[in-house]
Amino acid sequence: MNKVIPKHSFVGTRAVKLDAPDKATGRTRYINDLVLPRMLYAKIRRSERVHARILRVDTAKAKALPGVVAVITAADTPEIAIGVLKDNPPLKRDRVRTIRDEIAAVAAESEAICDEALRLIEVEYEDLPTVFDCTEALQPGAPVIHANRPDNIAMAHQFDHGDVAAAEAASDFVVEGAYNVHYVTHCNLGVSCCVADVDVEGRVTLYSQTQYPFIMKMDIAPSLGVHPGDLRVIQPPVGGAFGSKLDVYPYEPICVLLAQKTRRPVKLVFSREEEFVASPTRQPVEFRIRAGMKRDGTLTFRDVDTLLNNGGYTSWGATTPFVTMRTISSHYRVPHVRYRARAIYTNNPYAGSFRGYGNVQATWAVETHMDKMAEVAGLDPIAFRLKNANEPGDVTPQGARLANIDLKGCLRIAAEKSDFLRKWAAYRAGRAAPGRIKRGIGIAASLHNAGGAKIHKSDGCGTILKLDDYARATVITGGSEIGQGLDTVIAQLVADELGLALRDITVVMNDTATGPWDVGVHASRSTYIAGNSARRAARKARAMILDEAAKQANVGVAQLDLRAGFVVQADNGVAIVAIDKLLRQMHFAGEDAKLVMVTDYYEPPSENEDKNHVGDMSAAYSHAAHVAEIAVDTRTGEIKVETIWSVQDVGRIVNRNGIEGQIEGGIAMGLGYALSEELVIERGRVRNPSFRDYHVMTAPEMPKIDMTFLETGDAEGPAGAKGIAELPTIVIAPAVGNALYNATGVRIDHPPLAAEKVARAIWERAQRSTRAAP
Amino acid sequence: MSLEVEIAFTLNGRAVSAAVPATASALTVLRERFDLAGAKLVCGEGECGACTIIVDGLSRNSCLMPAVDLAGRTVRTVEGLWGERGLDPVQQAFVDTGAVQCGYCTAGMVMQIRHALDRNPAAGEAELRRAIEGNVCRCTGYAKVIEAALAAGQRMRGGGAP
């Protein structure tokens, strides 16, 4: 008589993103839309000089402008710098080092008044000698950017494994290459923005786009003169982040300082131009690679030296070598490795973290170089990579334990699905044939952490979960939602454990006052870490419910299951009792009352690196391989990417819509990096600060994308899932570069493969060959 | 002080009026006078489409449209698409296919696709890609957006879900 409920799982389905209906109807209010009562607006007066002494700042006229409530300069603020090396004072006192430097800030009744006030601030400068190039900045006598680093070296990293010299001596071939990767920027549609509100006790509420709310408190508090405990960080919906908000940047302390001074809420929003000029970029890197192999193509060593243009201040860009190093040492079997990285102060803008963090750059260099080596070895690109591919069980020189990886599977499937070898040979043969349009095909692969990255003492995340009398679950997670879909993944994982529907789950997040600690949204870690924590919390709640039901029904817990709002018999699905009814019985039980409320803190089984950079820093690793098939117009240099085959080891699919969206979006971002995006910086100034001249991919430019997911199943990941979001951005660019070579025989070592650059390279080669011809 | 001009127009089916600065954009007025925050200021120069609204049946970048030129016109914003009969087919398709990630471009995308399908409900993939060439999305790579547009077109033609 009782109804029978079949087993159902939300994991693996196309779940509707929880906030999609509100976003599709315009109901969602983003941080940029936020208005608080009596709120003021703020704007920053930035330097017009790339390197200068500040002789005088006069704010008197600005202060006198009606509607201006406060104007601050370094003189009004605590002298505490922010950033990775604490070298960046929010307001600059006596010196500017980049064009974006903050000199003064205004709070006023409207943005228009702020703009007017900024124009009234008088600044007198004395120009200082400038330096923009890493190598020049390393010369003796170069202008010194920070007095405490007279050599201009902001940060240096090195890694050594084995004996590179001996390996070189034993190599049959050594291939050298240089790859300079460029400046690009996040282009978040929602420009940088924050709102600060200070209460009578001096406690600060900061509405922020930050991706690391808990650690941010510690990072920002000193510059405000407040205790980190007196700071609450709320992350309203944001228009993209992609790594751009993993540090404290000057505008946030400035906004809080203005709120402290005016005792009113203050909102600071960048203009789009400011967003291009004054938000962090991806780290540009100059690579020098030497790599050896045996005659049969077996890799013997890699020796890599890199210079990172650090710009005027140090944010996370300078630490990208942590990830670059992993690719250099651990992507393919490389028995001997030497890696050097130096981040050099210059008068350029500075870089932060950006989706793919250090690995986008590394994979460009390594995978372009691998293609060159394959040719030297006389092997095709697939065979050469397969020969050197890592296998499950490998422990890499940096101590990464590659457990259930499948690089060979990624390579083989990508090659098969794209008919790679046949096309590759045909297109290479077609180079010499007449015709302006050439076709080409290229492959690249990469390795990335897929189970978090233990760069802090903990890589954990906490969850608080409660069930109410109607069997609706509230999951309070430390994880952050920035559009990537963590909210939905958590709901799916929890719904499966508790036998509830997705709409029965409310995910509460993005507020440090309610959420338990989490590292932040970076390193493709949220599904893995926050998902695991939520799942573990749900399991605890499930156990409480099943315990009670088992007691009442006088059966073993193992004989019961939770499905579609009911406790059922596990073997046949026959419903025993509605979960909400059971919950009410547990709740209203007098002295024995039990409310289902549980907590969890999940710490992944990963290690910090030791001082030699050895350590199993992620709980899982994964690979992806991309094949790009392109058509090149050899006159205009325009590349049309026609098809991408993407094969990625994802562990297990949680939300199919979400994972496809991450791959497709990651490919779009990676194609921009490969083809069209470049922040042009000349003598420290950004020359193209607008979407008019900085071209991101648009819909008609996008190729067809063929996705294959390898569900290898991770023993530790939630429902077997791995982190997936960065790899598609990482892998695509060198696949396109390798395809260009296949099509034309022209190699471009320094991205982007912009039409003009491609046309020029092809033209120059033609000039050379006509000259060479008798 | 900026000169203000009294204008009356039809906004999402209702007659409205407002005094607006003669130099304000339609976007500013919709957002700040009518509290319609769906359309976004993203680039302010017509390159991204996040501010797209439909004016007299034509999609426009509201950031570049003089607010005074709204006078006498019929204006639809993303907020006006969700009606008594539920979500607009385009909105529903965006939700179902996963075309929404951060969502900042969504209002503009939805309006632009609605405009394209109003003109040609049978629009195919290539036509729809061109239709949103002026709408930037940094999250999705456009694949799911196009999928949603095709699904919505099918629904509008009475074909049900594809």
Add this chain to the structure above:
Amino acid sequence: MPLAQELKPLEIDAYVDAVSLDAAVRALADGAGTPVAGGTDLWIQKDLGKRAYGRRLVNIRRVAALGGIAEEGGRIRIGALATMTEILESPLLLRAAPVLPATADRFASVQIRNAATVGGNIANASPAADMVLPLLCLDAEVELARWHENRIDRRRLPLAAFFAGPGKTRALPGELITAVSFDRPAAGSFGAFQKSGPRPALEIARVALCIAGRREGRRLTSVRIAAGAVAPTPIRCPRTEAEIEGVALDDAAIARALESLGREIAPIDDVRGSAWYRRHLAAAFLEEELGRVARS
């Protein structure tokens, strides 16, 4: 409530919503007014503070006499307010001068095409104004009107003589573009428009090139060539036209034409592209079009 997000407001002290040509030109008569049509150039330039405008904003968008695309007595007249979308979809133009819709198809985005007018494209006088190129090839004339001595004073100028420099035209103060017009191209005419990519449209041309004429076997007659973003204004290339006129096109003839084009254009380096690339592209475009004829 202050409009907090408005950027730098243009300080004006009068707004005129003109409903007739008479009202529009009167409002502009003293030369202190700025007409606004689609606003797609004006709004950006005012926000960037790139141009100073008159203190009177004159909305010409509702002036019916400035709209429409029609043919009369063998002459095609496109009203100044005709939008790129209207040009793209005009059955008359698709039949009689398809190079205009073809150009509109490479112009901006749908939203911009719905707003952008041909009058604005001409008046803005950008060296990269796309729609100007096919109009130059059609020997179009600009029709102008202003309020002078208590009446509407009209005149026509060849479009080729209208531009004075980047952002500068030979219009008189207070003068409005009312239309562009040209003789209906003879049957058998062809026209082609090429623009730098790789985007299909949403791109300010690094180079654009238009060629029109009549095809007779491997020869072109009545050749017209115009190029954008290669000089301070959009230009015609008369010496290159002469080089091609009536000549049987083969490799040598094409090479001579390309050489001539290289002498007629004077592109600059900027962030969108180098002078070298602009030359290279312009040559590629012309070579492609001539090659098509040579191979036919």
